[in-house]
Amino acid sequence: MAAIKSSTELSTAGRPGASRQGSELQRGRSLPVVYTVVLALLVTVATVYGLVAHDAYRNVPELLQQTWRAQDAVNLAALPLLVWTARRARNGSLRAHLVAVGVLTWITYGYANLAIGTPFNRMFLIYVTVLAMAGFAMLDGLVRVDPSAVRATFARAPRRVAAWFMIVSGTGIAGLWLSDIVVGLTGAPPRTFTWPASPTPPGSSTSPGSSPWSSPPESCSYGIAPLGRSSPA
Numbered sequence: 437m438a439a440i441k442s443s444t445e446l447s448t449a450g451r452p453g454a455s456r457q458g459s460e461l462q463r464g465r466s467l468p469v470v471y472t473v474v475l476a477l478l479v480t481v482a483t484v485y486g487l488v489a490h491d492a493y494r495n496v497p498e499l500l501q502q503t504w505r506a507q508d509a510v511n512l513a514a515l516p517l518l519v520w521t522a523r524r525a526r527n528g529s530l531r532a533h534l535v536a537v538g539v540l541t542w543i544t545y546g547y548a549n550l551a552i553g554t555p556f557n558r559m560f561l562i563y564v565t566v567l568a569m570a571g572f573a574m575l576d577g578l579v580r581v582d583p584s585a586v587r588a589t590f591a592r593a594p595r596r597v598a599a600w601f602m603i604v605s606g607t608g609i610a611g612l613w614l615s616d617i618v619v620g621l622t623g624a625p626p627r628t629f630t631w632p633a634s635p636t637p638p639g640s641s642t643s644p645g646s647s648p649w650s651s652p653p654e655s656c657s658y659g660i661a662p663l664g665r666s667s668p669a
Contacts, residue, residue, distance in 0.1 A: 472522040475569045476515045482562045483508040495555045537577035543570040
């Protein structure tokens with residue numbers, strides 16, 4: 437790691453106006469800008485599909501569809517920032533590097549959600565590719581951050597404000613997820629869970645007081661047969 441850092445210092449020493457202050461130091465070189473451009477193009481294809489195709493997020497609650505489409509809009513708006521900061525990071529800017537890592541973290545989180553939680557659609561392979569590329573770039577960026585440089589750069593930053601923001605937002609997100617998990621543990625269906633409409637399988641009967649949560653259909657919203665059941669011949 438020391439060898440990587442020394443190569444960075446040598447590369448910045450010959451550039452006019454290059455600074456060796458904390459705001460301009462990071463370990464190693466950033467990924468090529470073309471890597472970020474390819475990633476941005478893939479995200480553009482996926483987001484446009486999500487915003488335009490009416491069946492992009494089928495068989496999920498309406499609120500979740502709106503959430504994913506809002507996420508697509510944010511991703512599309514963040515792409516110019518990602519490409520610009522990636523280029524600035526290649527020139528040695530630590531602040532641009534940290535912003536790029538933050539955007540990559542957001543994209544990794546969002547596409548992990550889409551790759552795992554979205555019913556299979558035409559963008560599935562792109563979801564997985566974006567997840568892999570953004571996740572790799574995020575980890576690559578994190579391991580090359582020099583903690584001493586970050587400490588010097590943000591010595592006067594409002595750290596308490598940032599800490600409280602993360603505490604409040606994290607608590608809110610945890611509450612949203614736990615509201616479904618706790619309800620599911622009691623035996624009731626989570627409020628965001630819905631079985632898709634499907635015909636009653638041959639030979640099965642439904643009593644007037646039965647619950648769809650206790651008697652799920654032959655296929656769930658992800659198109660996978662429930663465990664322990666066989667598909668009708």
